[in-house]
Amino acid sequence: MENELKRWHKKLWETKGSRFIAAKRYEKHEKWSTITISLVSVYIICINLLIFVPNRPRILSDINITLSTITLSIMVIVISIILNNMGYKHLSHRFHDCGREITIIYDKLCLMKIKSENVRAEDIEEISTEYNSVLRKYDINHSTLDYKVFQKNNITEYPKIKYSSLFQLWVFLRYQFDTLGRYLIFILIPIALYLIFVKSIA
Numbered sequence: 001m002e003n004e005l006k007r008w009h010k011k012l013w014e015t016k017g018s019r020f021i022a023a024k025r026y027e028k029h030e031k032w033s034t035i036t037i038s039l040v041s042v043y044i045i046c047i048n049l050l051i052f053v054p055n056r057p058r059i060l061s062d063i064n065i066t067l068s069t070i071t072l073s074i075m076v077i078v079i080s081i082i083l084n085n086m087g088y089k090h091l092s093h094r095f096h097d098c099g100r101e102i103t104i105i106y107d108k109l110c111l112m113k114i115k116s117e118n119v120r121a122e123d124i125e126e127i128s129t130e131y132n133s134v135l136r137k138y139d140i141n142h143s144t145l146d147y148k149v150f151q152k153n154n155i156t157e158y159p160k161i162k163y164s165s166l167f168q169l170w171v172f173l174r175y176q177f178d179t180l181g182r183y184l185i186f187i188l189i190p191i192a193l194y195l196i197f198v199k200s201i202a
Contacts, residue, residue, distance in 0.1 A: 004124055005113050012106040012131065015142075017150045019099035022142035023092045025149075028179040030088035036183045037080055043190045044072050091140070098138040105130050149175055 047069050050060055109127055112119050151158050152171040161167050 001119055001121070001124070002116055005109070005116055005119060008109055008124065008127055008131075009106075009113060012102060012109060012127075014147070014150060016099045016102040016106055017154070018142040018146045019095050019102060021149050021153075022146040023095035023099060025146060025175070025179055026088045026092035026095065029086075030092060032180060032183040033083045033086075033088065036186050037076060037083070039187050040072065040076055040190070044069050044076070046194075047072070094138055094140055095142065098134060098140065101134045101137075102131070105134070145171075145174060145178060 047065060050056065050065055051062060053060070105127060108130075112123060112127075148171045151161065152168045155161065155164050155168060158164075
């Protein structure tokens, strides 16, 4: 029975932790997707203002500027619809609520561990039933990345992980790209192109 308590303790601890990390990750997706769409919309307005720049290169003719703004506007609309359908905010709330409910079961198991000698098989079955009920209720699952981030944050509890420093760095970089990097590409490329343009006409 002691081994079964330890197994469930680890399982609940990892699951609730991964669910909270997933909630935070989707929260960041919601934040940065909104920022990105807003900034790209600003870029479109700025492109329109290029018609007032004297001595423009041929590539920045009126027709090219018009076509570029129309194309980018359509892309913003399509991407906005896709991001809205992703439901990042909704997923963040669901993962957080799921984590909270699993935490209640986890705390109950922790109390059982204190008096492990009094624990019966029926008590473990009750924990299992409650846990599976929560999983069915939310019908979502955190990603492998969420679990890896959880391991990184609790690296001392995973002595079997080889090259822990490299593992932590890899997970950190992968997480940053997932939650920030892809958005920075859309944010920074137009700025880079603008700087190149300014230098070319200077």
